[in-house]
Amino acid sequence: MNDKIILDYINNTAKALSASTGVTTKEVSSSLGLQRSNVSAVLNNLVRQNKLVKGEGRPVKYWIPLEIRKPFSTPVASYKENIMPQEKAVVRHHLFEKMIGNDMSLKTPIDQAKAAVIYPDNGLYTLIIGPTGSGKTYFANAMASFAKFQGLIKKDRVMSTLNCADYANNPQLLMSYLFGHTKGAYTGAENERPGLLKQSDGTILFLDEVHRLPPEGQEMLFSFMDSGEYRPLGYSGPPLKAKVRIVCATTENPKSSLLSTFLRRIPIVIRLPAFHNREAKERLDLLKHLIGIEAKRIKREIQIDERVVKALLGSVTYGNVGQLKSIIQMVCAKGFLQNDPESLTLYLRYDELEDVLADGLNRFNQERQLYTSFLGLIEPETTMSPSDDPLPADTDNYEPPFNL
Template identity: 35%
Template sequence: MHRKDRIFEALRSLCAQRPAQSSALRRHAGFSAEEVAELAEVDRTNASRDLNLLAQEGIIERIPGRPVLFTIKAPAQAARSADASDGHEKTHTGQAGLSGPLLAQKQDQPPSISASVHVGAVVTSFETLIGSNEGLKVAVQQAKAAIIYPPRGLHTLLCGPSGVGKTTFARLMHAFALELKALPPDAPFISFNCADYAGNPQLLMAHLFGVERGAYTGADRNREGLVEQAHRGILFLDEVHRLPPEGQEMLFYLMDRERFRRMGDVRERQASLLLLAATTEDPNTALLPTFSRRIPMTINVPGLNERTITERYELVRAFFTAECSSIGTNIHVAPQVLRALLLYECPGNIGQLRTDVQLTCARAYLEYRTRNLSELNVHTDVLPDHIRRGLLRTADFHRTLEPVLHQLEATHIFTPTGLSLDSIPGSTHDLYDSISTELTALRSSGLHADEINDLLHLDIQRYCQRFADTVTQERSDATPNIVDERILAISHSIVQFAEEQL
């Protein structure tokens, strides 16, 4: 059973155990991602992602609030949702991407309701990409459209600063093409960085288009180029702006006629391929107009500063999980370390973020081995200075951190199996012990006393607010059972009027 199916089954099981609620009490008829994750025995983050996908597909209902709740749709509601989707998002009709219980749920609907499935609902390798439904949603949809466009897809230019993951994105486009059978099963993915030979244009052209024996001194044999190797597949050219003008013209001819010539050869050869190119420069100034005009699809891959804080948090978790798998032992990551990694300035984008996590783990591993510690702890002392400075931005970016504040109260434990366990403190946690522990850790990190005071003040506020929110919610839930609703409504009106006057 697929993970998404398990998530759906867990939610359906929870809903079956709870009596049906009236529409007035619908807010309390759902279940949080944490409850579903516990029953399905999966990571909470993965459960949240799958639940949101199911809600987008119209299979379950998402109830906004704190926390967000999910529930199985009522039959009438599901029918309305299906009718609405038929009206504005009907790319193709069918049951693609649904399996097991999810498919059964669709088949249980009345025959008059057709299951409208958007291309994005098809289970693809893009679903493994962090941010595919957030900061990268537009880019992913463009990439899918470029791959499935008849007859053989659209040549595509990926634009974005260094380190945003353009090469990874191109590989996922290839994987998506294979899964949808838009390319043959053995279609190659040939990757080449034009910057590697930028200082020698002749060698670059030879590497790309191939060489006929005797074309130049030292060319003692015929050699096929990357264009021939990519036949019936994808050719990915990174830093394409480093390609000389004559090379861009030859690529233009290849895209236009599917023909090319090796260096030193007068005979034309045939090559049918999909070109994916990437650049960190402005294509309007860095590429020949005749070349850029032949690339109909341009996809902008956003930088790390354009991604949501939730995406950055998931990226950090993924990188720690990868390092944990490499090391082969559990990694305990302190909350302050996670906060610093979420807030520090990272101009090198995802590439730098991964390198910085690796460097941090290497420092912690050195301490773990040299001191013969029982646990591998990543604390603020092992952070490089440029990452530790991220803690100084906590006050300025407190609102930015709100979506992940609850997770940042935990020591994260990463295991070699890839599972991340969040040790969330319970309500019986001693506040004063927490302050003492944090004070010691922050002092050892070398921060100024005023900065330590500000950070601890924010922690105390957040700690108290968390319990205040809980008490407020409990009191709000209990009030209708004690006071008549009409009196309650009048009281709210009086309070609102008083607030406006004051």
């Protein structure tokens, strides 16, 4: 059915007449809402049937020879209604699409992540390296979103997450959470517990602060990476099997904090940039996005003046995007108390917030490189409404509940 839909669409596209005006795979995919890989397969099949002509240049264009072109018939808007039901079930969007910096500082990390996700037959193990607050958890969630978009993970499955630092002082409990244990495996193990490897079968397991996993745990994990088999603590039966896409993250130098044998099992290493290393426009877009999240949270428009924006940007010294998020929440909370509770707009004025923002504004004005990089980018007033959502979601497994 999709062959006919795509062929009809191209036939009725006025520009699909020649090599110079043909349509690309991306254009067809976007217009019809079909997966790009499926569209590419159909287009090449139509070329083999001599129903389409394929160009030689880049991007590759396709067109219908004039001698077999039919009169225009079906409106483009109606094509999506005829797509097969299984195509409609595919997740249509993923977080990488609108991630701030996807065409700048994050372009290479995103390309690496996509390659890791789609590599046959169960993806490639991945290590994300970045300073505290640089968005490692969010990036891992984006990988899970992309895997669903590609149909590699069922859309009702969620990414499993374990922060190894939470159990660093109890390595036995940490390995129990990861691999599971049998009843009586150790003191206090009164019941059998399935581990995260079992729960993550068919989806992604994200191990944050993986350098806090003890050496014996790393050895057990790289054994699983090699064979796809594992044994819960205290289990003496035949090994259990699971297909798990493992994504790890660390703030440390992996060569000094992880076993070399463990590192050799991880072919994809992704490095996320610190906040101050990202383009000025990216930093400003991130600030607007985080303010938009608070606007949605309090169901009010938020309006901030130029000096508040500069002070917020200058306040980020060590904690990257995570620190910026905390400062914005604190400023919004303070402004919320000072504003009229009945007002539909929350006004954040520097004069009312100087006691908490003075250091940030001084730093912004005194650091010449920081000051000049934002020249011409910051408006006198910045307004974000509850409907302003630059990204599809703000997914952060470790953000505590925060209710203004």
